[in-house]
Every structure is written in C-alpha cells, then in structure tokens.
Amino acid sequence: MRKLTSTRGAQGACARWLLALLLIHASGCGDAGSSAENAPAQSAAPSDTPLVKVILQTDWYPQPEHGGFYLADLAGWYEEVGLDVEIRPGANPGSIPQLVAGNQVQFALGTSDNLIVARGRGVPLIGLFPYFQHDPQCVMFHRESGIRTLADLDGRRVMVNPGATYVAWLQQSLGIRLQLIPLDYSIARFLSDPTFIQQCFLTSEPWYAKQEGIEAGVLPLSSSGFDPYRVVYANADWVANNPTHARAFIAASLRGWRAYADGDTVRVHAVIAELNPGQSLPFMAWTREQMAQFQLIDGNPDRNETLGRVSRARVQDLVQQLITLGLLDSELAADDAFALDLMPPELVAP
C-alpha cells in the first residue's frame, strides 16, 4: 500500500488524496465514527512532527491474515499516532527473526513459542501483543484417510516444517512417530495423492482444495494442548528506546484488528487483492469466516480470551512445555517474553 503511493512522487500525493476521499466515502459502510475522526488528523500530522518510519515484516504475501495491519495503515491509524509503517510482505519465514534481531525491521509476525525459544537463546526479541489468540496452523488430510484425531497421524507421512515446535510436541506428548516431509508451501501433492497429509493454515489451503473439489479434513494443531499465540514481536532494544512508539504501534494495530473483526473489510480486501493477485474477494471472505469460526482473532470468551489479550498463565504453560521439549533451558517469566507494560492493562490477564 505505502510502497504504491510513496514511490511515485507527485502522482503519489494525488493518489493519497484520492484514497483519503475514498476512505471517507467508504467509511459509510464500515466503522463510520473512527474514520470521520481521522480525516483531520491525517492532514494535520505531517506538518507538526515528522512520522517515525518503522517496518512491519509479515510472514507471507499480503493476505487477510494480516487484515488488521493493512486496515490500520489504510485508515491512517498509524499516522494518527505518529508512525509511518511500511508493511513488508515476506515469504522466507525462517530468516525473519534474524532481521528483527539486527533491527533491519522493527516488528514482525510469528508464534509465541518461537519467540520464547529465541528469547531463551539470548536473541534480543520481545513480544508486543497477540493478534491471533490461537495459531491457524493445522493438519489437512483427505476425508477417506480415516483420520479423526491427531493421534491417528502415528506412522504416517506428514508434510510439515520439520523445525516446527508442534512436530516435537506431537511426537513427545502423544507418543507417536511421524514420517516428516519438508513443507514446500504447495498443495500440488495433496491434490493428487489421497493419502497425503500436510501442515497448512486453517484459513488458506483448505480453500484451494475446495476449489479442486476436495472437502479436506482439518485438525487445528492448537487442539494438541500446545497452544501458542500468534504475535507481533519486535527488536527488544528498539522497544526499550522507543516505548512510546511501541505503545502507539500496539494501540493502532489493535484498533485495526478490532475494526477488521467487526466487519470493516471491504476496503482492506480491495487493497490486499491489488497487492496480491492470488487473493480473490470470495477467498478472503471465506478466510475471514474461518478466522471467526476457529476464534482466532477474538479467542474463546469462555476462557477469558479476547483480541490482544496475553494471559500470564498461558505463557507459563508454554514455557513449561518448551522446557519439557528441551527447547528452553530455564524458566522465563511472561514479563521477560512480552513487553506487558506497554499493553493496555485490561489486556494483561493473570
């Protein structure tokens, strides 16, 4: 989004104005109150204090799973709090923590287990807030495979990221053995082989399978009892030196996610479709339904989960599991893994 407008100079300025007009117009069907508020703020901000440039490195190409961030950017909520956020898509998740550790990007997306493992090894990363209460990772299989529970995967071939913590967890906690095949981020083999089982996003690959006429079965990996958050994490030093900006980023991003979950999707889906032609509007609508059905964004209210909330107890459970798996050498407090003091207090649960 930002790249499109900023690289074109004068044209970009025009485009920005047009976009602002469009947004005001489009807000009629979305979150009317907040958009009306931002219109003056948007024009006032640049003249007062320069915006602070930061980069949010996502974990994949633009997709609705990043909807709240793109919406916050599009609606000007980052600018409103003094941030110029570049949302940078990525497709090489393995190297992203290193980018954050080296402060080449300030923020990135990942899972809380990886964050804690990295933190435990002295990598200067700090969690900011969960944007998903549960990880959308799941296993996808053909219905006729007879798989009903995760334990049924015993002895089968499963295409996964072999380094994923889930793999170690499933094998150790369920006492099963998986024949691992490295993930190639494609469903080509799944489509042609009815015995094929693979890791995927609840919100993504099953749609492609459906387009090919396959009603795939899915089991969320978070149902294994290993249930990390999907979080925004940041460079710890940067956060220590810029707590105000970090706090502002959390607030504006959560505002984006709140609005996205509440139905402000039309404009952001249009932008995502433009940035990533692989995303069609019906696909994105389906993705959002999946997010709602599996309670990814808002979590399970019966368990006191809500958008952005960190539960110290849940982090502690995860820490214990990681110690059991041998991925963490010693205890780590929730306050050491997350910058909880920067979160809105009502989002920190005991």
Added chain:
Amino acid sequence: MKAAGRYLWPILFGLALLAMWYGAIAIFAIPDYQLPAPHQIIAAGLDERDSLITGTLQTTIACLVGFFASVVGGMLLSLLLASSDWIFRGAWPYILILKMTPIIVIAPIIILWAGQGLVSITIITFLVCFFPIVANTTMGLRSTDLGHLDLFAVYRATRWQQLLWLRAPAALPFFMTGLRIAAALTPIGALYGDTVAGMGTGNDAGLGFLVIIFNAQFKVPALFAAALASCVIGFLFVSLVNLMSWLALRRWHESYLQGDRP
C-alpha cells in the same frame, strides 16, 4: 625440517584464525546467535552428536551413490558423444538445455516421479554432479592432439583402438577436472535434496533436514556444527578424487611430473 614446515605453517595459520575469531567476538561483542565461539560449536556438536552422525551418514550415502552414478553415467554419455560427430551435434544442445535448468526447478518434478526420500535425493545429487563431468570429459575426448590422430591413422588403428589407446588417456586430465568440480558440488546436491526431498522423524534425517530444524529452533551453534559436518563430506569427496587422479595421472601427466621437479 621440510615436513615440519609443511604442517607447522597451516597449524600456525589456523591458530591465528582462531585468535581472530575469539578476538572479533570479544571486540565487537558479537552475540552467540550470530557467531558462536568455536568451543560452543564443538559443545553443540557433541550435544547433537547422535543426530549429526546419523545425518552425516545418510547424506554421505546419498553423496556416494549420486556421485558414482554421475561418474559412470557421465563417462558413458561422453564416450557416446565422442563416438560420432552426428550424435554430438544432435544431442549437445539438448544436454545444454538440461544443464541450464536450475536444479531448484527440476527438484519438484523429480520428487513427483521418484517420490519422497533417498532415491530423489540421490537423483538430485546425480544431476548436480553429472554435467560438469560430461562437459569436461566430452571436451577432452574431442580435443585429442591432431598429430597423434594422424599417427594412429597412418598405422591403420581401428576406431576402438583409437578410443582406447589415444582419446581416452588424453581425456583423462579433463575427466579428472570434471570429477573435481563434481566432488565439490556433491554435498550441495545432497543437502539441497534433503531440504526438499528428505524424510525422517526429526532426529534420524539427513544433514539438510537437520539444518532446517536447527535454524527453526535458533540452534545456531548446532547449525555451525552441521556446516562443519557437511564440510567434512566435501573434503572426503575431493580427497577421493585427488587420490583417483594421482593414481591415474602421476606416471605420465605434466601436472604431476612438473610438481616433482626440484
């Protein structure tokens, strides 16, 4: 004295490198997740020794099979190409096409055909090694000294005699150069093959598989230890080729004869 100097100098050099390594970590305060110290790498290697040993063995098997298949296959294809100008002219462009297609593009097709596991990894290794051998050996077989060919013609040597006693020996140094290039590429092929076609339960997989796991789990010292292990495989193959080359060429080829002069 001479022998002592031969070993002393590399040892001193290595010690200097180690000192620079520790020095750089101390002076620039490099954290161990970016550059672990040598003793941390050794410790991590010992910690992960079971998976590293199985991984190295598995990868070495893929390397051995892939490499020797490419040596035999490369030799046969080169002989075929050298046996007739027509075959050479007809086939060479297509061999080049296959050679120019990056292995990253071919690998998924191989997996589709040969399935996940050691067979695919071996085929990937084979393909990576195959072309340098074919290209060099064919070049060698086709650049025999014209005077020698004339001599063979004068004595009415048959085509087979010409190939066996003239072309093949003359092509040997070229062949060895191809082998040397292939030997260095072997671990690359096998490790890459592992990352796409590998299979295991997590701790009993090839080195490329382990590299993915170590990287995902931020086990940076273990990652360096895996690099060291793959380096050992590379050395093994290059030494093997050097030995073959020495056996085949030492009696007559200039590259060996000149080296022995005082």
